[in-house]
Amino acid sequence: MLTDKITEKIKNSLLNDPRFADLDFSNLLLSIPRNPDHGDFSTNFAMINSSRLKSKPIDLAQEMLNLLKKSDDSFFQDISIEKPGFINFVISNKIYQRYLADVVLQGVDYGSGIHNNKKVLIEFVSANPTGLLHLGHLRNAAVGDSIARILKFSGYDVVKEYYVNDYGNQVRLLGESLKERVLEKLKLDFNIPEGGYKGDYLIDVAETLLLTKDSRSILKEETAFFSNFAISCLTKEIEKDLEDLDINFDSWYSEKEKIHDSDSVINIKKLIMSANGLYKKEKAEWIKTSEYGDNDDWVITKSDDSSTYFMNDIAYHHDKFLRGFDKIVNVWGADHHSHISRLKASMKLLSNDLSKLDFVLIQFVRLIKDGQDVSMSKRSGTYTTIKDMLNEFNKDLVRFMMVSRSSDSHFDFDLDKCREGSDDNPIFYIQYASARINSILNKHDLNKDDTKSVDLSLLTEEKEIKLIKKILSFPDTVEEASGTMSPHKIAFYLQELAAIFHSYYKSTKVLIENDELSKARILLLSSIKIVFVNGLNLLGVSSPERM
RNA sequence: GCGCCAGUAGCUCAGCUGGAUAGAGCAAAGCACUUCUAAUGCUUAGGUCGGGGGUUCGAAUCCCUCCUGGCGUACCA
Numbered sequence: 001m002l003t004d005k006i007t008e009k010i011k012n013s014l015l016n017d018p019r020f021a022d023l024d025f026s027n028l029l030l031s032i033p034r035n036p037d038h039g040d041f042s043t044n045f046a047m048i049n050s051s052r053l054k055s056k057p058i059d060l061a062q063e064m065l066n067l068l069k070k071s072d073d074s075f076f077q078d079i080s081i082e083k084p085g086f087i088n089f090v091i092s093n094k095i096y097q098r099y100l101a102d103v104v105l106q107g108v109d110y111g112s113g114i115h116n117n118k119k120v121l122i123e124f125v126s127a128n129p130t131g132l133l134h135l136g137h138l139r140n141a142a143v144g145d146s147i148a149r150i151l152k153f154s155g156y157d158v159v160k161e162y163y164v165n166d167y168g169n170q171v172r173l174l175g176e177s178l179k180e181r182v183l184e185k186l187k188l189d190f191n192i193p194e195g196g197y198k199g200d201y202l203i204d205v206a207e208t209l210l211l212t213k214d215s216r217s218i219l220k221e222e223t224a225f226f227s228n229f230a231i232s233c234l235t236k237e238i239e240k241d242l243e244d245l246d247i248n249f250d251s252w253y254s255e256k257e258k259i260h261d262s263d264s265v266i267n268i269k270k271l272i273m274s275a276n277g278l279y280k281k282e283k284a285e286w287i288k289t290s291e292y293g294d295n296d297d298w299v300i301t302k303s304d305d306s307s308t309y310f311m312n313d314i315a316y317h318h319d320k321f322l323r324g325f326d327k328i329v330n331v332w333g334a335d336h337h338s339h340i341s342r343l344k345a346s347m348k349l350l351s352n353d354l355s356k357l358d359f360v361l362i363q364f365v366r367l368i369k370d371g372q373d374v375s376m377s378k379r380s381g382t383y384t385t386i387k388d389m390l391n392e393f394n395k396d397l398v399r400f401m402m403v404s405r406s407s408d409s410h411f412d413f414d415l416d417k418c419r420e421g422s423d424d425n426p427i428f429y430i431q432y433a434s435a436r437i438n439s440i441l442n443k444h445d446l447n448k449d450d451t452k453s454v455d456l457s458l459l460t461e462e463k464e465i466k467l468i469k470k471i472l473s474f475p476d477t478v479e480e481a482s483g484t485m486s487p488h489k490i491a492f493y494l495q496e497l498a499a500i501f502h503s504y505y506k507s508t509k510v511l512i513e514n515d516e517l518s519k520a521r522i523l524l525l526s527s528i529k530i531v532f533v534n535g536l537n538l539l540g541v542s543s544p545e546r547m
Numbered sequence: 548g549c550g551c552c553a554g555u556a557g558c559u560c561a562g563c564u565g566g567a568u569a570g571a572g573c574a575a576a577g578c579a580c581u582u583c584u585a586a587u588g589c590u591u592a593g594g595u596c597g598g599g600g601g602u603u604c605g606a607a608u609c610c611c612u613c614c615u616g617g618c619g620u621a622c623c624a
Contacts, residue, residue: 035567044566047604057604084604086567128624170624284622295550302622309624337551338619363552364617405560408552410617412559417573424559424573425586432586440583484564492561495571506579506588547586 001113001475002099003030006041006089013071014064023049030089032473039080039088040469047085057085096468097456103471103527104451110527111474111534113482115155121320122148123253124331125242126163129234130174132201133241133386135374136333140362141386142402142540144331145247146487147360149538154482156327162249163316166231167256168309173197175227179219181206182226186215205233241386245395246540255312264315265307268350269300271318277349287314289345298342313339314346321352329485331360334410360485363410365402370416393418396541400427403487403539426495427541433498433505434532435547437525440510446522458520463504467524470497474531478538487539494535501528 007028014020027048030041046061053060061081068079068087078090103110124144127137145160152158165171177196184190185206192198209218209229235252242248259265269285272278277288278300285301287310300311320328332339340359348354367374367384374384389398397418404426405411417424446454459468474493481489510521533543 029564031566033567034562034570038567042567047566050604082567084567130624165624168624282622286622296620299622304622306622308622312624334552334618336619341550361552366617409560410553414559417559422573423586426572428586429572432584436584436587443583488561492571499571502587503589505583506585509583511583547584 001479002091002095002472003041003476006030006091009072009075010043010045010068013067016071017063017067019053020064020067023052033088038082038086039078039090041089041091043087043089044085046081046087050085058083061085061087093460093465094457096465096472097459099472100456100459100468100524100527101451101454103530104523107530108534110530111153111478113154113475113479115482117155117157118326119324120151120156120158120327120329121161121323121325122151122158122329122331123161123163123320124148125238125247126165127238128165128170129231129238130165130170130197131199131234133238135367135384135386135389136364138386138389138398139365139402139407140331140333141242141245141247142399143360143362143407143487145245146399146403146490146539147329147331147485149540150478150482150485150487150490151329153534153538154478156482159251159325160249161251161253164231164235164252164254164256166235166254167260167312171227171231172223174202174230175223175225178202178205178209178226178230179223182209182215182218185210201234201237202230205230208233241390244390245386245399253316255316258319259312259315264319265311268311268315268318271350272300272314272346275349275351287346287349289342289349292345292348294342294345296342310339310342310346313343314350317343317347317357318350318352321347321350321356326356327358328356329358329360331362334361334363334408337361358485360407362407365410366412368412368414368416374415396431397425397427399540400491404491406486406488426491428547429502430494430498430532430536431541431544432547433501434529434536434543435545436505437501437529437532438545440525441522441529444511444518444522446519446526450519451523451526454519454523455516456520456523458517459524461508463500463507464521464524467497467500467504467528470500471527471531474535481538490535490538494532494539497528497531497535 007025007030010028011025014023028043028045030043033039033042046064047057050057050060055063058081064087065079065081068076072079074092075095076089077092080088082088122144124147125133125137125141127133133141148158148160173193173196176193177198180190180192180196181202184203209226212218239249269278272287277291279286279288283303284299286297287300288297290297298310299308300314301307317328344354344357347357393415401413401418414424416422419425459465477489477493481487508521510518510525512518529543536543
């Protein structure tokens with residue numbers, strides 16, 4: 001990465017002087033100044049260390065500048081200091097050109113990083129399989145999957161997991177509701193139970209069930225049979241919806257199988273007891289989370305002896321730790337934020353390493369259609385499903401919009417403004433840029449040998465240098481998005497790159513008489529295309545060949 | 548009451564591990580298609596970063612406080 005190289009060069013030159021030898025060089029951060037007059041990169045390292053070295057920031061910057069200039073081998077075109085103590089760097093064009101040549105060679109790997117294949121478990125969506133996926137799950141799905149893609153690209157070994165809530169009261173109710181729908185189908189009296197599932201989708205499930213065997217033997221079955229059938233059908237539907245969004249899970253973790261059909265809960269309870277973290281009160285069992293950082297204690301076993309949802313969640317998360325991951329990420333809806341502190345407390349009680357545990361909270365997104373809030377249809381009391389959504393809007397648009405904002409800010413998503421052809425549609429803006437490049441490359445592309453012989457020093461136009469700089473900052477953007485688990489940083493980056501490209505496209509012709517220059521520009525475009533493809537892929541968005 | 552997230556241009560939002568003159572898109576006003584894709588480009592206008600204190604060389608960013616909005620606050624999951 002270019003920034004790594006620069007940091008290394010600065011560090012090496014400063015280490016020549018014993019005075020700087022014991023500085024904390026992890027504080028040596030480079031930023032890209034907003035104002036281009038301040039160079040390509042800038043550091044506040046002198047200001048940060050001025051008090052420790054007992055010098056005025058500007059004097060310290062001057063000392064550093066002298067060392068830097070002394071050891072520079074024309075990597076930098078210019079190094080300068082600016083009050084109150086910034087050191088600004090301008091990189092030589094030939095360095096930019098050299099790095100640009102690598103982009104095409106790296107191809108699909110360009111921008112990827114190294115994190116030693118540390119193992120990450122990321123759990124997201126995990127919607128209860130008692131219904132279909134609806135808009136409330138959409139942002140979680142898109143953000144979770146993009147984070148997974150980004151982590152993987154930046155060098156982690158990622159497992160994507162869906163926790164299937166296939167046990168408990170809700171599941172029983174689902175089974176009972178399905179049985180009533182079967183009765184309905186058979187034109188018999190039916191009555192969906194109090195608190196049951198009234199959605200039409202169970203009618204479809206009932207129809208499917210009736211195809212499997214004769215109705216008389218179906219009606220003899222226990223509730224569990226209906227529950228199991230419904231869960232299996234709906235899980236398949238969920239899986240299919242996710243596939244339509246290009247989201248695939250590596251692991252479907254069944255609560256019933258992994259937690260209830262095993263001794264998991266009993267074992268965890270023993271662990272809690274041996275940590276002296278459990279007590280009885282009013283016929284229930286409580287966990288002493290208040291002693292580990294939460295405000296309250298919580299019930300883990302109800303007075304009827306069944307375990308609470310929280311107990312199951314403790315068992316599930318403890319198991320995540322047992323499975324040996326270096327990093328455990330939970331992508332949760334913001335309505336679950338209050339669970340974080342109690343889950344952390346319980347994991348601490350069980351002596352797990354909390355630094356491995358990470359949460360991404362997804363705030364609600366309000367969907368506006370025809371000027372109306374359609375996040376939930378108030379009239380029918382039903383949710384708009386992801387199926388409905390994908391019938392009307394293409395996957396790329398939906399996914400891009402869902403990750404185009406920081407996940408901890410709630411935002412309004414106006415569908416009408418984002419329709420195809422609309423001016424307010426950033427994904428088409430980006431894809432269009434990519435398609436424009438394709439159309440040029442289709443007319444004239446370079447073969448491998450050409451690539452090596454291209455003279456990139458011919459790329460001297462202001463916009464060309466700007467494009468090169470932007471392309472070369474892609475790996476840093478990926479690393480930043482990975483470190484903060486923020487897909488929107490990729491989305492913004494791609495829009496900026498597209499903007500610079502469109503402007504360049506308008507002002508400068510690529511396929512021209514001057515063959516050498518033309519080749520250099522084609523190589524530049526090939527690099528941009530690689531960034532578009534790699535970047536959009538991180539968001540689960542395609543890069544169409546033409547539009 | 549308590550907790551979490553948010554409040555930045557008319558609208559939707561970036562910028563928040565403190566940095567230099569606060570940005571983008573849309574909307575508004577004007578301009579550019581004999582051209583490798585006009586789903587584009589160029590120009591203009593638009594701001595007391597919710598209010599008030601504090602911390603320091605420097606605050607949209609950190610701390611305190613108040614106001615406003617969203618979401619939570621079960622022996623439901």
